Amino acid sequence: MKLYRTTKGLVAEEEGRAGLLKDEDWDALFNRKDLGSYLSKALVAAKPLRFDPESARVLAPIGSQEVWAAGVTYYRSRDARMEESKAAGGGDFYARVYDADRPEIFFKSTPHRVCGPGQKVRIRQDSKWNVPEPELAVVVNSSGRIIGWTICNDMSSRDIEGENPLYLPQAKVYDQSCALGPCILVSDRMPSPATEIKIEILRGGRAAFVGATALDRLKRTPESLVGWLLRDNSFPSGCFLSTGTGVVPGDDFTLQSGDEISITIAPIGTLRNSVG
Secondary structure: OEEEEEEEEEEEEEOOOEOOOOOOOOOHOOOOHHOOOOOOHHHHOOEOOOOOOOOEEEEEEOOOEEEEEEOOOOHHHHHHHHHHHHHOOOOOHHHHHOOOOEEEEEEEEEEHHOOOOOOOOOOOOOOEEEEEOOOOEEEOOOOOOOEEEEEEOOOOOHHHHHHHHHHHHHHHHOOOOEEEEEEEOOOOOOOOOOEEEEEEEEOOOOOOOEHHHEEHOOOOOOHHHHHHHOOOOOOOOOOEEOOOOOOOOOOOOOOOOOOOOEEOOOOOOEEEEEEE
C-alpha cells in the first residue's frame, strides 16, 4: 500500500488501483494505530482514480513531522567522511562511530525546509562541494512504531562538514536541504535486503553520476536506529529517520545548478528533484 499527498488530496494506491481518500488531516491519518488496515478498507470503498505519480502533482509526504538522519551506517559513507575531514583531525571519529554501539543521529529538517517530488533542492551559497545522499527513510508514528518507508535526499555540503565535524548542522540543515517522496510505502517491514538504492544525476541531459547500493549493506537495523532516536525524545506528530547513504560521488564531483537528481528504491518509486 502506498500513501501520497497531492494537490487534490490524499491518495492511496495498491496494485494499480488508486483512490482519493476522504481524509483531509495528514497528521491524524499518519498517526492512526490501524493505518494499514484502514487504508485497505478505505481504498475498497473509494471511487477508482486515474493516478500516475510521474505526472500527478505530488507533494512531500510530510505534515508536522520532523526529519532526522543517521550517519556512517554504510562502509562507503564511513570512508567518505573520514577522507573529507582528515585534514581537520576528525577522520578517526567516523571510524569509531562506525563500530560503536551508539550511532550518529542528527537533526535534519523541519517540514518547511523539505522539498517534494519535482521541487528544487538547493546547494548552500557558501559551499563549493555539494552532493546528494540517496537514503531509505523510516516513517515513525507518534507512538514510536514504524509504519512505513520513503526516500530521502539528504543534501550535504561536504567542504563545510569536512572543515570541522562541529559544522555538521550547517552542512546538513538549511532551506531546501532535504527531499522526501514520492510516497510512503505503508508497512512495518523493511523492504527486502536485496533492494537497491539507485541514483542518477543528469547534467545537460547526460549522466554526470550513476551509482547504486543495496540495503543488505546497511550496518545497523532501522529498528535499532529508531530505538536510539526515541531515547529521551518524543514526537507528538511522528517523525522520519533517514538511515544513511552507501552511495557517495567521488571527491571530484560537486552538484551544479540545473542538475537533475533521480533516486529510485523500487518498492517505493522514484524521487526526482532538480538543483536550484
